[in-house]
Amino acid sequence: xxxxxxxxxxxxxxxxxxxxxxxxxxxxxxxxxxxxxxxxxxxxxxxxxxxxxxxxxxxxxxxxxxxxxxxxxxxxxxxxxxxxxxxxxxxxxxxxxxxxxxxxxxxxxxxxxxxxxxxxxxxxxxxxxxxxxxxxxxxxxxxxxxxxxx
Ligand code: ZN
Numbered sequence: 001x002x003x004x005x006x007x008x009x010x011x012x013x014x015x016x017x018x019x020x021x022x023x024x025x026x027x028x029x030x031x032x033x034x035x036x037x038x039x040x041x042x043x044x045x046x047x048x049x050x051x052x053x054x055x056x057x058x059x060x061x062x063x064x065x066x067x068x069x070x071x072x073x074x075x076x077x078x079x080x081x082x083x084x085x086x087x088x089x090x091x092x093x094x095x096x097x098x099x100x101x102x103x104x105x106x107x108x109x110x111x112x113x114x115x116x117x118x119x120x121x122x123x124x125x126x127x128x129x130x131x132x133x134x135x136x137x138x139x140x141x142x143x144x145x146x147x148x149x150x
Contacts, residue, residue: 021068054139
Protein backbone atom coordinates (compact mmCIF):
# COMPACT_ATOMS: atom_id res chain seq x y z
CA UNK A 1 0.00 0.00 0.00
CA UNK A 2 2.66 2.49 1.03
CA UNK A 3 4.88 1.31 -1.78
CA UNK A 4 2.15 1.99 -4.33
CA UNK A 5 1.71 5.50 -2.94
CA UNK A 6 5.45 6.11 -3.20
CA UNK A 7 5.49 4.98 -6.83
CA UNK A 8 2.60 7.29 -7.68
CA UNK A 9 4.42 10.19 -6.02
CA UNK A 10 7.59 9.40 -7.97
CA UNK A 11 5.66 9.48 -11.24
CA UNK A 12 3.98 12.77 -10.33
CA UNK A 13 7.32 14.37 -9.44
CA UNK A 14 9.08 13.20 -12.61
CA UNK A 15 6.30 14.49 -14.85
CA UNK A 16 6.38 17.84 -13.05
CA UNK A 17 10.13 18.02 -13.63
CA UNK A 18 9.57 17.57 -17.36
CA UNK A 19 7.81 20.91 -17.46
CA UNK A 20 6.96 22.55 -20.73
CA UNK A 21 8.77 25.53 -22.13
CA UNK A 22 7.72 29.02 -21.16
CA UNK A 23 5.71 31.21 -23.47
CA UNK A 24 8.20 32.40 -26.08
CA UNK A 25 6.60 35.45 -27.70
CA UNK A 26 4.90 38.45 -26.06
CA UNK A 27 1.44 39.11 -27.46
CA UNK A 28 0.76 35.40 -27.80
CA UNK A 29 -1.09 33.74 -24.91
CA UNK A 30 0.62 30.42 -25.66
CA UNK A 31 3.20 29.00 -28.04
CA UNK A 32 1.37 28.47 -31.30
CA UNK A 33 2.80 26.69 -34.33
CA UNK A 34 2.40 28.60 -37.56
CA UNK A 35 -0.19 27.03 -39.83
CA UNK A 36 0.23 26.80 -43.58
CA UNK A 37 0.43 29.88 -45.78
CA UNK A 38 1.47 30.37 -49.39
CA UNK A 39 5.14 29.98 -48.46
CA UNK A 40 4.88 26.78 -46.42
CA UNK A 41 3.84 25.27 -43.12
CA UNK A 42 5.25 25.73 -39.62
CA UNK A 43 5.15 22.18 -38.33
CA UNK A 44 8.10 19.83 -37.87
CA UNK A 45 8.61 17.70 -40.95
CA UNK A 46 11.63 15.69 -41.95
CA UNK A 47 9.93 13.48 -44.54
CA UNK A 48 8.16 15.45 -47.20
CA UNK A 49 9.62 17.49 -50.01
CA UNK A 50 10.27 20.59 -47.99
CA UNK A 51 12.24 19.43 -45.00
CA UNK A 52 11.58 21.47 -41.90
CA UNK A 53 13.97 20.61 -39.08
CA UNK A 54 12.11 22.59 -36.43
CA UNK A 55 8.88 24.35 -35.66
CA UNK A 56 7.75 27.88 -36.37
CA UNK A 57 6.26 29.66 -33.37
CA UNK A 58 3.95 32.51 -34.38
CA UNK A 59 5.34 35.90 -33.30
CA UNK A 60 4.63 39.40 -34.58
CA UNK A 61 7.55 41.50 -35.74
CA UNK A 62 8.97 43.57 -32.90
CA UNK A 63 7.56 41.36 -30.13
CA UNK A 64 9.59 40.61 -27.03
CA UNK A 65 11.02 37.08 -27.05
CA UNK A 66 11.44 35.09 -23.83
CA UNK A 67 13.73 32.23 -22.83
CA UNK A 68 11.80 28.94 -23.01
CA UNK A 69 13.91 27.39 -20.23
CA UNK A 70 16.66 28.22 -17.74
CA UNK A 71 20.21 27.74 -18.98
CA UNK A 72 22.58 29.81 -21.05
CA UNK A 73 23.03 31.40 -24.43
CA UNK A 74 25.83 29.43 -26.08
CA UNK A 75 26.41 31.60 -29.11
CA UNK A 76 24.91 33.57 -31.93
CA UNK A 77 23.50 31.59 -34.87
CA UNK A 78 22.53 32.94 -38.26
CA UNK A 79 19.90 31.10 -40.32
CA UNK A 80 21.12 32.38 -43.68
CA UNK A 81 24.54 33.91 -43.16
CA UNK A 82 23.71 36.59 -45.70
CA UNK A 83 23.22 39.46 -43.27
CA UNK A 84 19.63 40.23 -44.28
CA UNK A 85 17.17 41.86 -41.86
CA UNK A 86 16.21 38.58 -40.17
CA UNK A 87 19.57 36.80 -40.27
CA UNK A 88 20.13 36.51 -36.54
CA UNK A 89 19.45 34.19 -33.64
CA UNK A 90 20.95 32.26 -30.74
CA UNK A 91 21.71 28.77 -29.55
CA UNK A 92 20.48 28.07 -26.02
CA UNK A 93 21.18 25.11 -23.74
CA UNK A 94 20.21 24.05 -20.24
CA UNK A 95 17.54 22.17 -18.29
CA UNK A 96 18.21 19.16 -20.53
CA UNK A 97 17.54 21.07 -23.77
CA UNK A 98 19.61 22.49 -26.60
CA UNK A 99 17.90 24.59 -29.26
CA UNK A 100 18.52 27.14 -31.95
CA UNK A 101 16.16 30.10 -32.23
CA UNK A 102 16.17 32.04 -35.48
CA UNK A 103 14.84 35.43 -36.55
CA UNK A 104 15.39 37.21 -33.25
CA UNK A 105 17.72 40.03 -32.32
CA UNK A 106 19.27 38.73 -29.09
CA UNK A 107 19.98 40.93 -26.08
CA UNK A 108 23.34 39.13 -25.72
CA UNK A 109 25.31 36.35 -27.39
CA UNK A 110 26.43 34.45 -24.31
CA UNK A 111 25.71 34.07 -20.62
CA UNK A 112 23.03 32.77 -18.29
CA UNK A 113 19.32 33.06 -18.94
CA UNK A 114 16.29 32.30 -16.81
CA UNK A 115 13.06 30.76 -18.03
CA UNK A 116 10.71 33.58 -19.05
CA UNK A 117 13.47 36.23 -19.16
CA UNK A 118 13.66 38.52 -22.19
CA UNK A 119 16.31 37.23 -24.58
CA UNK A 120 15.58 39.29 -27.65
CA UNK A 121 13.16 40.91 -30.07
CA UNK A 122 11.43 39.40 -33.09
CA UNK A 123 13.08 40.69 -36.27
CA UNK A 124 11.08 42.35 -39.11
CA UNK A 125 10.18 39.23 -41.07
CA UNK A 126 7.50 41.06 -43.07
CA UNK A 127 10.23 43.09 -44.76
CA UNK A 128 11.73 39.89 -46.16
CA UNK A 129 8.72 37.56 -46.48
CA UNK A 130 5.47 39.47 -46.85
CA UNK A 131 3.38 36.35 -47.50
CA UNK A 132 4.70 34.50 -44.46
CA UNK A 133 3.12 34.53 -41.02
CA UNK A 134 5.90 36.02 -38.88
CA UNK A 135 7.47 33.43 -36.62
CA UNK A 136 10.46 32.32 -34.59
CA UNK A 137 12.02 29.15 -35.94
CA UNK A 138 13.04 26.76 -33.16
CA UNK A 139 14.95 23.58 -33.76
CA UNK A 140 16.52 21.09 -31.40
CA UNK A 141 20.30 20.80 -31.70
CA UNK A 142 19.85 17.06 -32.30
CA UNK A 143 17.12 17.79 -34.89
CA UNK A 144 14.45 15.82 -33.03
CA UNK A 145 10.90 17.16 -32.92
CA UNK A 146 10.55 20.05 -30.43
CA UNK A 147 6.74 20.11 -30.66
CA UNK A 148 6.13 18.22 -27.35
CA UNK A 149 8.10 20.89 -25.46
CA UNK A 150 6.04 23.85 -26.62
ZN1 ZN B 1 11.02 27.16 -39.63
